[in-house]
Amino acid sequence: MSEKIQMERHNFDVVVIGAGGAGLRAAVEARSAGLRVAIICKSLFGKAHTVMAEGGVAASMGNVNENDGWKVHFRDTMRGGKFLNHYRMAELHAKESPDRVWELELWGALFDRTKEGKISQRNFGGHEYPRLAHVGDRTGLELIRTMQQKIVAMQQADKKEHGDAESYIKVFAEVTITEVLKENGKVSGVYGYKRENGVEVLFEAQAVILATGGVGKTFKITSNSWEGTGDGHALALKAGGNLVDMEFLQFHPTGMVWPPSVRGILVTESVRGEGGVLTNNKGERFMFKYIPDVFKDKYADNEAEADRWYLDQDNNRRPPELLPRDEVARAINTEVKAGRGSEHGGVFLDVSKRLTEEVIKKRLPSMWHQFYELAGVDITKEAMEVGPTCHYVMGGVEVDPDTAAAVGVPGLFAAGEVAGGMHGSNRLGGNSLSDLLVFGRRAGAGAASYVKQSQPVKVSEGSIKNAAERIAAPFKRTGGENPYSLHQELQEITHNLVGIIRTKSELNDAISKIADIRMRIENVTVSGDRLFNPGFHLSFDLDNMLLVAESTAKSAIVREESRGGHTRDDFPTMDPKWRTLNNISSFNGKEVVVKQQGLPSMPKELFDLFDVHELEKYMSSDEMAKGGR
């Protein structure tokens, strides 16, 4: 390739980075407010990781049990997050998710129905009532396709009205963004390159919405696709934003464990929601042993009651297979370590004894297909082997709950998995799809009102030059390491030292090893040229993953307690002191720095929604005495 690199220049009001659920919902909202929007995705349009979401979208519509409502959903969410959630996010989420689901129906979504013809809702871990609107076990695909088609519908309307389908919304597929540009402290645009040919692209825009999803590829065993490399987390850090509580990672209890090539691929929680039971190699239904004190009054402690719950939910406690994900993942981990695991290092999940072949194929069609095609297992006849897999990051960009504006960076917004705070220390299943709808919409609206109130800032030539140099760098170096092997090394470190169970010495080890890779990454060399070159692409993803891993390890070492998606072998219990503190990561240009910040406390009207005896299990006597703000 010649030295002269071409650059495309575009101008929009808002740039949305990421075309999953949150990004698309944000784009719809910003366009509806009259703005010109660019949607940027690393993959083709419609392939984002949201398609992998299986179980459903949580919204207290009360279609199956009319006792449900936003207050119950709010309580479940706070409980699931072990009260480390930002109360305001959990409140907005619980209040607004029914409207967000109903609105999808007006855009063409076809959810499964109840007998009365309403949207059907299913049970899920941690949700008191059947709450998850679903389409078999491919709910995420329905969400993304519905919003993709909504975008197309808006483009068709723009074509009629303005003569050009792309006059207001334009999708830029297969583009990597390497930098959020700022001038005088405010966002001025983003810079990146087209994956297809390496041509560099400048987007001038007053507002940038990060909707880049998660960080799973930082870990060895993950349910995430290659796109989950923490791009938005890293972009925010480098732009001067903060990440909140990066130590909290959700290991989904049920990933596939065999064969090796599919290790980590998700087995939906719906399998347990529909009646699947977990057993060890002795045939023991072990979850009864792992019900923590804080949940004892909500979960059955014997098989007879747990089985009755499927028929009568008002008079029986729930089966412990439906405990929040962090509890189930730790239980499986303990069983396997104690030598009671399956042949390939997992446990057994069996739905064949409770449901008929016909019902399984109808309610869990993609699970049946996945196991049959990839593992040669027929789940209508035999048990699945499952084990924990890195699934979701609760930590993320620190945002203002109402507008999704990133704290400290005017013009930057974040929504969906990349944003932090909503889920506290552990996310409930189904709360992710509702999160991305609720806060995707809020980010779009937040960015629109920001754009209307502020003046555009011009991108300087210096900023462009710096960003361009960074993109060109991997080809200019020689003799350095290959990005694939460095990525594998990073995954080994996170898996072994920052995984599901952590200790101080291992975390220290991880921090120094990550610092070592940070030095070596400066020398990464890639072969070939700029034409669709995966090695070149990985060299940028790797840099992002490294910042994420550093934030996670450094936050994990200071949080000396176990809570939700952070388990310390050396501090095995929850500490009320740490319930009031968020770990805030920032980047000083050389390394990630973590400091503590007080968690906003609930106002009295939310505090009063809980039974005081429940709050006493989490809060100090001082907090209890205050009774909310």
Next chain:
Amino acid sequence: MAKNIKLRIWRGDANTGKLEDVSVEANEGEVVLDVIHRVQATQMGDLAVRWNCKAGKCGSCSMEINGKPRLACMTQVANFKEDETITITPLRAFPVIKDLVTDVSFNYKKAMEVESFTPPADLKPGQARMQQIDVERSQEFRKCIECFLCQDTCHVIRDHEENKKSFAGPRFFIRIAELDMHPLDMLKNRKKKAQEEHGLGMCNITKCCTEVCPEHIRITDNAIIPMKERVVDIKYDPVRWLGSKIRKREGIL
């Protein structure tokens, strides 16, 4: 467990290219995408391939394996004979960008040409009532993961670039059928437009699309044939033809 297998992979760009032979390790239970990734990590760092979920849910890793349109993530290496060379080439119906990556923008253009979902103007959020049995017909088509294997295999466009202008392809016939059967869609004449604007008539129901669909959507039987039958029914039944002229009932099409 590990053994070496032989691959023949197409390498090149829009202008030039050739098949290259490589030998690579394969482990028990691996799919073709796994061994492509191993080739990438160890022998060809810049080998271009699209993929995302690696679980058959996103439809990104579409390619031709021994000439058959397939998802690489759902194709077991064990399905091939031990000494067989597995030939991997890009989708033939679309222009190559590099190696196994093709320019599939044709499909996004066609998506833009299908008129969108049109609900009743007075429908309020939360008020829709539909029976499960009525949503299931469209739900079958909404399982589509847009892998475009049906488009690739369809002989109307596979070797006939000239037909692309007037032919939307199986993926968009099921999209039209889905909207046509959607209990809340109010737009009339979808079938007629499928025939007149999207080239439904060019399909001669060889069912190749149904055969390659990784989601097992019965594209031909449940979408294309029912639409063709209705179109023919109205167009060639003299009584109904007359009725449509006299009473302006074209809306039933």
